[in-house]
Amino acid sequence: MGHILVSGREGQLGSELKDLPAKQKFQFVFTGRNDLDITDEAVLQAAFEKYKPVFFINCAAYTAVDKAETDQENAYKINAEAVGNIAKQCRQHNTKLIHISTDYVFDGKGVQPYKTDDKTDPVNYYGYTKLTGEQLALNNNPQTIVIRTSWVYSAYGANFVKTMIRLMKERREINVVGDQFGSPTYAKDLAEAILQIVNSEWAAVNKEDTHSSQLTDNSFPGIYHFSNEGNISWYDFAMAIRDIQQLDCTVNPIPTSAYPTPAKRPAYSVFDKSKIVNTFNIQLKDWKGSLQACLNKL
Numbered sequence: 001m002g003h004i005l006v007s008g009r010e011g012q013l014g015s016e017l018k019d020l021p022a023k024q025k026f027q028f029v030f031t032g033r034n035d036l037d038i039t040d041e042a043v044l045q046a047a048f049e050k051y052k053p054v055f056f057i058n059c060a061a062y063t064a065v066d067k068a069e070t071d072q073e074n075a076y077k078i079n080a081e082a083v084g085n086i087a088k089q090c091r092q093h094n095t096k097l098i099h100i101s102t103d104y105v106f107d108g109k110g111v112q113p114y115k116t117d118d119k120t121d122p123v124n125y126y127g128y129t130k131l132t133g134e135q136l137a138l139n140n141n142p143q144t145i146v147i148r149t150s151w152v153y154s155a156y157g158a159n160f161v162k163t164m165i166r167l168m169k170e171r172r173e174i175n176v177v178g179d180q181f182g183s184p185t186y187a188k189d190l191a192e193a194i195l196q197i198v199n200s201e202w203a204a205v206n207k208e209d210t211h212s213s214q215l216t217d218n219s220f221p222g223i224y225h226f227s228n229e230g231n232i233s234w235y236d237f238a239m240a241i242r243d244i245q246q247l248d249c250t251v252n253p254i255p256t257s258a259y260p261t262p263a264k265r266p267a268y269s270v271f272d273k274s275k276i277v278n279t280f281n282i283q284l285k286d287w288k289g290s291l292q293a294c295l296n297k298l
C-alpha cells in the first residue's frame with residue numbers, strides 16, 4: 001500500500017483531511033511541526049527515505065497574514081524555501097506533490113473570476129511568499145499540483161467564522177468589512193476535493209499495485225483554483241453566520257479604509273474554478289450550505 005505523507009496535521013486543512021473516512025487505498029501518515037518541521041531539510045529527507053511516499057500533501061504553512069509583514073524571514077522559510085525543498089525531495093522520490101496556495105497571489109483589482117493563468121501580483125508579503133512557494137513547487141518537481149484556495153474556515157483552529165461567533169456573543173454591535181469580495185472555503189470540502197484528486201491521479205496512471213516510476217503518465221500537474229461557490233463580502237459572510245446561529249448582534253458594513261491592517265488585502269478574489277471541475281470532476285458546494293454544515297459540526 002502506497003504511503004501519503006501529509007504535513008500540517010494540526011492546521012484547519014490537515015485536521016479535516018485526517019477526519020475523512022474512506023482513505024483505505026493508501027496509508028496516510030499525518031505529521032505535525034513536532035515530527036516533521038518542513039523547514040528542516042534533514043528531517044524532510046529522512047521522512048521521504050522512510051516512507052517513499054506516492055503523494056506528499058503540504059497542508060503546513062505560515063498563515064498569519066498580518067504578522068508576516070514583520071516576521072518576513074519565518075514566513076519566507078515556511079511558505080517558499082521549505083516548499084522548494086519538499087518539491088526537490090518529491091522529484092528525487094518520484095512523489096506527486098499536492099501543495100496549497102492562496103487567492104492572495106492576485107492583486108484583487110480584477111472584476112471577473114480569476115483564471116489559473118491570470119497575472120499574479122501579490123499586495124502583501126504573505127502573498128509574495130505563497131507565490132514564490134508555488135513557483136518553486138512547480139519548478140522543482142514536474143509532478144506538482146498547486147491548489148489555490150480562499151477564505152478558509154473549519155471546525156478546527158482559528159478562523160473568521162469562530163471569531164465572528166465569539167464577537168457576536170460578546171458585543172451588541174460589530175463592524176465588518178463590506179467592500180472585499182471573495183468565496184469562503186470550508187476546509188472539509190477542500191479536503192474531500194484533495195482526496196478525489198489523489199484517487200483520480202492514481203487511477204490515471206493505472207498502477208494500483210506498486211509505487212510506479214511512471215506516475216506522470218496521464219496525470220494533470222499544474223495550478224488549480226478551489227473554493228465554495230459564491231461571491232460575497234465579509235459582511236455578507238458575517239450576516240449569514242449571525243442568522244444561522246440566531247445571534248442577537250447588529251452587524252454594520254464598513255469600508256476597508258475604516259479597518260486598517262498591517263497587510264493589505266485584495267478587494268476581489270473570486271476564482272474561476274472550471275479547470276478543477278473539468279479535470280477532476282469535482283462537484284462544488286454552495287458556500288451557505290457548507291457554512292451550515294460547519295456550524296452543525298461546531
Ligand SMILES: NC(=O)c1ccc[n+]([C@@H]2O[C@H](COP(=O)([O-])OP(=O)(O)OC[C@H]3O[C@@H](n4cnc5c(N)ncnc54)[C@H](OP(=O)(O)O)[C@@H]3O)[C@@H](O)[C@H]2O)c1
Nearest residue numbers: 008010011012013033037038060061063100102149151152
Ligand atoms: N486560512 C485561510 O484563510 C487560507 C486562505 C487561502 C489559502 N490558505 C492556504 O491553505 C493552506 C492550509 O491553511 P490552513 O488554514 O489549514 O492553515 P493553518 O490552520 O494555519 O495550519 C497550518 C499548519 O501548518 C503548521 N506549520 C507551520 N509551520 C510549520 C513547519 N515549519 N513545519 C510543519 N508544520 C508547520 C502550523 O503549525 P503551528 O500552528 O505550530 O504554526 C499549522 O498547524 C495553507 O497553505 C494556506 O496558506 C489558507
